[in-house]
Amino acid sequence: MRRPLCLLVFSLLPLLAPSPAPAQGVPDIAVERRMAAELGLQVGDTLRLGVAPDSLDRLVRVAAIYEPAADPATVLRRELRLRMHLPDLAAMLGQPDRVDRFGVALEPGASADSAARALNQAAFGYRAYPSSRIASESSQTFRVVSRFHRAIAVITIVASAIFLLCIMLLKVEERRMDAAVMRFVGIRRRTIFLALLLEAAVVAVLGSVLGVVIAWASSAATNLYYQRFFDTKLVFSLLTPDIVRFSVLLSLVLGLAAGALAAWRLVRTKPMVLWGRG
Amino acid sequence: MEFRWGVRNLRRHPFRTALSIAGIAVASAMLLDMVMLRGGLEASFADLLLVRGYQIRVTPKGTLPLDSEATLPDATGLVATIRSDPGVAGVAPLVATSIYGRRVAGGDSLVTLFGYGIDPRDQGLYQLLRGADLAADDSAGVLLSEASATALGAAIGDTVTLLGVLDPQMAAPAMERRLVVRGVVQWLYDYREQPSVGTVVPLMQRLARTEREDRVSVLLVKAKSDADVEPVVERLRTRLGGAEVNGVADLVRHFQDRMVYFRQLATILGSVSLLVTVLLIGTLLTITVNERLGEIATLRAIGVSRASIVKEVLVEGTALTVVGCALGVALGLVTARYLDEILTSFPGLPATFSFFVPRTPNVVTAILVTLLTGALAGLYPAWLAARAPIAPTLRAEAT
Numbered sequence: 270m271r272r273p274l275c276l277l278v279f280s281l282l283p284l285l286a287p288s289p290a291p292a293q294g295v296p297d298i299a300v301e302r303r304m305a306a307e308l309g310l311q312v313g314d315t316l317r318l319g320v321a322p323d324s325l326d327r328l329v330r331v332a333a334i335y336e337p338a339a340d341p342a343t344v345l346r347r348e349l350r351l352r353m354h355l356p357d358l359a360a361m362l363g364q365p366d367r368v369d370r371f372g373v374a375l376e377p378g379a380s381a382d383s384a385a386r387a388l389n390q391a392a393f394g395y396r397a398y399p400s401s402r403i404a405s406e407s408s409q410t411f412r413v414v415s416r417f418h419r420a421i422a423v424i425t426i427v428a429s430a431i432f433l434l435c436i437m438l439l440k441v442e443e444r445r446m447d448a449a450v451m452r453f454v455g456i457r458r459r460t461i462f463l464a465l466l467l468e469a470a471v472v473a474v475l476g477s478v479l480g481v482v483i484a485w486a487s488s489a490a491t492n493l494y495y496q497r498f499f500d501t502k503l504v505f506s507l508l509t510p511d512i513v514r515f516s517v518l519l520s521l522v523l524g525l526a527a528g529a530l531a532a533w534r535l536v537r538t539k540p541m542v543l544w545g546r547g
Numbered sequence: 548m549e550f551r552w553g554v555r556n557l558r559r560h561p562f563r564t565a566l567s568i569a570g571i572a573v574a575s576a577m578l579l580d581m582v583m584l585r586g587g588l589e590a591s592f593a594d595l596l597l598v599r600g601y602q603i604r605v606t607p608k609g610t611l612p613l614d615s616e617a618t619l620p621d622a623t624g625l626v627a628t629i630r631s632d633p634g635v636a637g638v639a640p641l642v643a644t645s646i647y648g649r650r651v652a653g654g655d656s657l658v659t660l661f662g663y664g665i666d667p668r669d670q671g672l673y674q675l676l677r678g679a680d681l682a683a684d685d686s687a688g689v690l691l692s693e694a695s696a697t698a699l700g701a702a703i704g705d706t707v708t709l710l711g712v713l714d715p716q717m718a719a720p721a722m723e724r725r726l727v728v729r730g731v732v733q734w735l736y737d738y739r740e741q742p743s744v745g746t747v748v749p750l751m752q753r754l755a756r757t758e759r760e761d762r763v764s765v766l767l768v769k770a771k772s773d774a775d776v777e778p779v780v781e782r783l784r785t786r787l788g789g790a791e792v793n794g795v796a797d798l799v800r801h802f803q804d805r806m807v808y809f810r811q812l813a814t815i816l817g818s819v820s821l822l823v824t825v826l827l828i829g830t831l832l833t834i835t836v837n838e839r840l841g842e843i844a845t846l847r848a849i850g851v852s853r854a855s856i857v858k859e860v861l862v863e864g865t866a867l868t869v870v871g872c873a874l875g876v877a878l879g880l881v882t883a884r885y886l887d888e889i890l891t892s893f894p895g896l897p898a899t900f901s902f903f904v905p906r907t908p909n910v911v912t913a914i915l916v917t918l919l920t921g922a923l924a925g926l927y928p929a930w931l932a933a934r935a936p937i938a939p940t941l942r943a944e945a946t
Contacts, residue, residue, distance in 0.1 A: 321608065321620075321789055345805050409894045416889045421816065424882060428573040428820075432827060435566045439834045442563070498807075534562070 296357040297332035303500050304349040305334045320362060327361050329353070339503040342407060347499070373397070430523050437527035440472065441465050441535055448535050449543035458536040465535065469528020470521075477520040481513055552859050554866055556835070567831050568871045571921070574823040575875025579913040580883050580903060581817035585810055587904030592802050595900060596795045598735055599671035601639060602776045603768035604798065605629065605783065606791045611801055613643055613736070618762035619790055622748070629768055632782055634775035639669045639767040640748050644755035647720070648744065649708040651700045657710065658698045661743040663734065664751025664763070671735075671767040673745065678703040678730030686750050689726040692734050695742035701728050709744065711754035721756050739898045809902070824871075824917060825924045828864050832928035836860060843932050844940035853933040860929035861922060868921025872914055879913070880905055 298318075300310055310316075310331050319325035337350065359365045375384055381399035388397035444465065451461050491506040535543070557564045596604075605625070607617035619625060622640050629638045642664030647657040665672055667681040673690065681688050689709065691701060701707045705728050710720035726746065734743045745751075752758040768783070770776045776794050783792040793801070803810065836843070843856055883903035890902040 345808065347804070406894075413889060413893050416892075417886065420882075420886055420889055424573065424577055428570065428577065428823060431566060431570040431573060432823060435563070435570055435827060436830060438563055438566060439830060442838075443834060 295328050295330045296354060298329045298357075299333040299335050299352040300331050301337050301350045302334055304351065305331075307349065310334070318361065327357075329357075339501050341411065341503055344499050344501050344503060426519065430527075433520075433523050434527040434530070437469055437472070437524065438531040438534075441469070441528065441531035444468075445535065445538075445543045449540045452540035452543070462529075462532045462536050465532035466525065466528050469532070470525055473521050473524025473528070476524065477517045480520060481517065484508055484513075484516070550862050550866075552862075554862070556839070556859075557863055557866060560835075563831070564867070567827055567867050568874065570827045571824055571868060571871025571917075572874035572878055574820040574827070575872045575913065575917045576879035576882055578817050578820040578824075578917060579876060579879030579910065580886060581813040581820065582909045582913045582916075583879075583883055583903040583905060584886075585813035585817070586906065586909050587902055588806050588809060589799050589803060590904050590906065591901045593795055593799050595735070595897060596798060598899075599767075601637075601671040601767035601769045602773065602795050603770060603780055603783070604793050605766040605768060605787060606764075606793070608789055608791050610791060611793070611798065612765045616644075618642075618757060618764050619766070620760045620762050622761045622763040622766070624761075625763075625766060625787065625790070628786060629766065629783060632779055632786075634770050634779040634782070635768055636771045637669045637769040639671045639769075640664070640666055640763045641670075641672060641765045641767065642748055642751040642755060642757070642762070643764040644751065644757075646744070646751075646754050647710040648695070648699050649710070650698075651705050651707060658695075658742065660695055660698070660709070661737070661741055662709070662751050662754060663743060663745040664748040664755075665745050666748055671769070673732040673734050676731045676733055678728070681729055681745070681747060684747070685729070686747055687727055688729040688746070690730050690732045690745040691728055692737060692741065692743045693731060694737075694740045695744050696728070696731055698742040703728050703730060707744075709746075709754060712756050722754055724750065724754070735899060736897045738895050739892075741898075821916065821920050824868070824920050828867060828921050828924035829927060831867070832860060832864055832925050833931065835863070836928045836932045840932075840935050840940050841943075843935055844937045847935070847937045848941065856932050857929040860932050861925045864925025864928075865918070865922050868918055868924075872917045872921070875917070876910060876914065 295315065298316075304310070312331055312334060314331045316329050316331065317325040318327045318329055335352070353361075355368070356365075359367060373384070373388075375381060381401065385397040385399050448461055448465075452458070485508055488506040488508045492504060495505040496502065596602075604612045605619070606612050607615075607619050610617050626638045626640055629635055642662070644662045644664075646660050646662040648660045649657060663672060665681075666683070667685070668683050676693075681690060689707060691699070691707075696702065699707050706725050707728060708723060708725050711722035712720065732745065734741070734745070737743050746754075748763065749758060752762065755762075768779070770779045780792055780794045780797075783790075846856065847853070883905065887901055887903040891898075891900060
């Protein structure tokens, strides 16, 4: 049975200590930067590894410290990882000549699906998958998160739309007296409606611009916080031009619709009622 | 009087009031969902761990239960050591491994299965749905889940073939056993449609080729009482140096670390919901008060006290919040079910797990926080109304 690498990592924790100069023939390992930082490791240090805390019988030398590729699938697990040469790891596990998986490179033009099918027809004890299928399977988690984010976004948009409508309504209602005076001096309803709509448009544009600035700042703050929190270079919040376009367009449409509705209600009201004497 | 007066003012502008209530309802729904998400994750996980009453898990050093393929050697010795603790009421060994099965209908293709090795006398892993449980020494029987019964095309009483580790070089399985299906069970920690089968521990160890070292994946430990859990955990940590010993509280803490994203998201969105509620109520009442300054000044002029004016404005804010909040709770419970359906489709998550748990304390917390926020949001407009100068306001109103 496959022993996980994390077990090896945890196993060496209790026995980490400054060590004498490495002996000849000591296997080399590479340690990821976060692990080196947490354990105070440097290139040239010697460690003992084992598959269990009471059998730390393998001496290894830190030959390199590496920065792993940012992987969203593992960022929450915060495991410490190291890399060994395959024969060294297999020997330590007591399972020589066994592997978890193979990566197979195909000749240019060869179909991955066909190759996997051919391998599976002759398979016993293994299963071949095209890389695209593995990528699709392993991205399931992120698809679920993405669906959740979309659902939250819909709720947020509904809340924002109601909020916007409410504010626009109140904003236009503030102009009751102005609208009444304009009606008394003979200005047409259409002109008043357009004036109120223009005001709503200006408010919507200014609000959208401010919203983009706030979104940009909060996106940057989110990335800064989580990148430090998880010690990773992953991007957690992505503000793309498409998202900005969609949000601004939605705000403008909602703002104008809310302004139009409020203005329409106002111009339909009799001037004396607007004046408070009706 | 202030109550009737406040409600009448709200009814003067039905459209405006309806919009405000709708806004507060959506904000309250979001707040309730986020409170449920934040507390529900931990509550659901703890419930899941405690469903059969086992409060402690013993796993290989540096690992969490079934989080890796690491195993503990000398299971018999470990079980005996743990049972000898005076605070321990029971120990359930568990082997978890990948095995294969052959369909009852025949054919060459194999079905990949999750194999559990259990001790039927002491187990915290399944609930019997149909048929019979395994006997303690039943090495000829097997328990299936609904999913594995479907995958194997087997029913209770059928004989199925299970195969252990496959050797590609020999083109043969390490071990092959024909077993009679005794019952169909629900494996408590399985994800949806997980094809799992269970046998007694020694048989599953043979299928996994770990019988020589007597390896198990996890030991579930039941303390005699909840008060015994912490002392037992401490004693076992001392006695079992090569193993990881965690109580449910420890496991919940590990889980919280993994789910930190959802907890923080819940906090942020919950705070935004509260802010929206404050802004909505505050803005609405401020504009309403400004519109009615003349009326308020008149009331003050005929002897209505400032306190009554303040109470009336606060009543308006509270009435809006109460109605909006009531609608928000209903809306929140509906949206929580929808959001839960999305999140529980995470691959590998136990089917019985929930992200949004509608517990009474969560609902009460969300309601109280919303009501308090709504009442506070009315403070500024109430202050504006109370300090309105009587004479200048009446003069301005008359011109």
